[in-house]
Amino acid sequence: MRVSPDAALVATRAWVETFVVARDVCPFAGRELARDSIRYVALPADDRERALLTLMDECRHLDADTTTETTLLVLTEGLADFDDYLDLLVLAEALLVAEGYEGTYQLASFHPDYCFEDAEPSDPANFTNRSPFPMLHLLREAGLARAIAHHPDPEGIPARNIAAMRELGYATLACELAALRRVAPEDS
Numbered sequence: 001m002r003v004s005p006d007a008a009l010v011a012t013r014a015w016v017e018t019f020v021v022a023r024d025v026c027p028f029a030g031r032e033l034a035r036d037s038i039r040y041v042a043l044p045a046d047d048r049e050r051a052l053l054t055l056m057d058e059c060r061h062l063d064a065d066t067t068t069e070t071t072l073l074v075l076t077e078g079l080a081d082f083d084d085y086l087d088l089l090v091l092a093e094a095l096l097v098a099e100g101y102e103g104t105y106q107l108a109s110f111h112p113d114y115c116f117e118d119a120e121p122s123d124p125a126n127f128t129n130r131s132p133f134p135m136l137h138l139l140r141e142a143g144l145a146r147a148i149a150h151h152p153d154p155e156g157i158p159a160r161n162i163a164a165m166r167e168l169g170y171a172t173l174a175c176e177l178a179a180l181r182r183v184a185p186e187d188s
Contacts, residue, residue, distance in 0.1 A: 003133075005042035008076045011132040011183040012040055016072075019176065025128055025161055028147040037069040045134065046078030048088060055092055058138055059101050071138040079134040082113040092136055106144070108137035112177065124165040127173040128158075132180045 016038065021030045032038050041058060045051040051073075058071045079085040089109050096102060110131035115121050148154040165173060 003076050005074075005076055007183070008042045008074050008133050009040045011180050012042075012072060012074050012135065014183050015132050015180050019180070023164065025164075027151060027157065028144070031147075032069050035069070037067060039068045039071040040074065041071060042074040042076050044077035045075035045088060048078075048091070051075065051078075051088065052092060052095055055095065055136060055138070056099060059096070059099070059105055062105065062138065062140060069140060069143050073136040073138065075134040075136070079111070082111050082115065085109075085111045085134045089136070104141060106139050106141055108139060110135045110137060112181070122170050124168060124170045124173055125162040127165045127168075127177070128161045130173075130177055132177065132183070 016029065016033060020026050021033050024030075029038075039058070039061070041054065043051060043054050055073060058073060062068055062071065075085075075088075079088060086109075089107065093107055096105060096107065108129075110129050111134045112130055112132065113121070114129040114131075115126050116123075116129070119126055151157075
């Protein structure tokens with residue numbers, strides 16, 4: 001059973017709206033959602049080379065299209081295992097450097113089983129980086145720097161998010177994430 005790209009994008013958009021923006025996990029995302037400047041691209045990652053080439057295509061897209069602030073590469077197949085995802089993330093970050101994009105774009109990482117180093121998998125704080133599908137979030141560093149400069153407490157964002165996730169609790173967050181994945185029914 002495979003998830004269609006369209007279904008994965010529907011679930012990801014719902015996650016951005018109902019989790020990231022609604023819970024203010026990223027205080028900068030609401031503006032980009034309202035401006036319609038978030039690009040969503042779905043692709044299978046069972047072909048790592050193709051996934052990395054698509055990442056470079058998205059860098060070139062951002063180079064050419066200044067109305068797009070950020071791209072979410074939703075990886076629909078091939079990275080269910082978090083360690084496999086981390087391996088691809090290392091390659092993607094190295095490719096950004098090798099292709100001269102260091103300082104221009106950066107990657108934020110999200111995965112359904114995201115677990116911070118030295119954290120227990122059941123720690124609700126992990127949900128700050130859990131998403132319906134594995135994803136690479138490509139951000140413009142200049143735009144991020146501008147947003148941070150106008151935020152009253154950018155250093156406090158992670159601690160605020162961790163406290164909010166722990167207050168909600170693992171069971172609630174796990175149910176919400178599972179519901180978002182059900183937005184993307186599997187193809188037969």
